Amino acid sequence: xxxxxIHTESMRRAVAALFLFGISFGYVEAAVVAYxxxxxxxxxxxxxxxxxxxxxxxxxxxxxxxxxxPENARRLVTEIGREAATMVMLAAVALAVARSLHQWxxxxxxxxxxxxxxxxxFLKLLIHWPDSLATWDILFLIPLPWVxxxxxPILVAATMIVCGxxxxxxxxxxxxxxxxxxxxxxAVVIMIAFVWxxxxxxxxxxxNPFNWPLFLVGEALGISAFLAAVRNPRLRESQKRPDW
Numbered sequence: 001x002x003x004x005x006i007h008t009e010s011m012r013r014a015v016a017a018l019f020l021f022g023i024s025f026g027y028v029e030a031a032v033v034a035y036x037x038x039x040x041x042x043x044x045x046x047x048x049x050x051x052x053x054x055x056x057x058x059x060x061x062x063x064x065x066x067x068x069x070p071e072n073a074r075r076l077v078t079e080i081g082r083e084a085a086t087m088v089m090l091a092a093v094a095l096a097v098a099r100s101l102h103q104w105x106x107x108x109x110x111x112x113x114x115x116x117x118x119x120x121x122f123l124k125l126l127i128h129w130p131d132s133l134a135t136w137d138i139l140f141l142i143p144l145p146w147v148x149x150x151x152x153p154i155l156v157a158a159t160m161i162v163c164g165x166x167x168x169x170x171x172x173x174x175x176x177x178x179x180x181x182x183x184x185x186x187a188v189v190i191m192i193a194f195v196w197x198x199x200x201x202x203x204x205x206x207x208n209p210f211n212w213p214l215f216l217v218g219e220a221l222g223i224s225a226f227l228a229a230v231r232n233p234r235l236r237e238s239q240k241r242p243d244w
Contacts (some may be wrong), residue, residue, distance in 0.1 A: 018093065019110075019111075022111045022114025026117070031122075037127065043060060044060060054129050056138060061202070061203065081141055094108035095113055110161055112157070116153055116156075133150045136149055137150050146191070146195055146198075147195075147197065165229065173232075174232065175228075176229070179228055179232065182228070183229075186224075187218070192218075193212075
């Protein structure tokens with residue numbers, strides 16, 4: 001049918017745009033981190049001369065950063081602002097290709113996941129890091145330091161891409177408030193797993209073992225709620241009115 005053909009072509013263009021933006025923005029993010037490593041690695045070497053050149057932990061504490069020079073405190077504020085701007089940019093490109101709230105959520109999940117995986121791939125190419133998927137990383141600073149092995153954010157990113165593509169293919173999943181509460185609860189549990197050890201890592205300690213049980217509970221909760229929303233009768237009704 002002509003209408004279905006237009007719908008399919010529009011979705012393909014949207015997905016292509018999301019992947020192109022996510023991959024290119026992943027490179028930009030990796031380049032920024034490469035520059036930041038060049039700035040902060042000498043400081044880490046002075047504070048922890050025993051650490052390897054690719055070790056991020058123990059983290060530089062806020063006091064150690066201030067003692068190294070006032071410009072470092074300003075850079076930290078700039079970095080937090082950059083992280084916030086990154087989320088806004090990803091949300092903006094998702095908004096540009098979506099035609100409804102549900103499509104926007106799906107598009108954001110796709111572009112976020114592609115950006116995150118591309119970021120690690122380009123870091124490996126640019127500075128030969130991480131050494132493996134078990135390497136620990138500091139993921140975000142907002143609202144607290146998020147830390148964990150690279151495996152964890154990669155798994156989250158892959159989940160977001162798959163769920164986002166399914167949702168976008170269906171025109172945006174229309175879940176009930178209970179479904180969305182389940183997805184949000186899963187995301188919150190995953191976030192808690194990442195910040196679980198923040199007091200220790202923020203104080204300059206080595207990370208304790210990652211809270212995989214909590215993380216996997218969050219993954220399972222979010223995926224289960226999403227799949228329940230996909231099976232929601234409201235979704236089948238909305239598919240009769242494609243809005244691409």
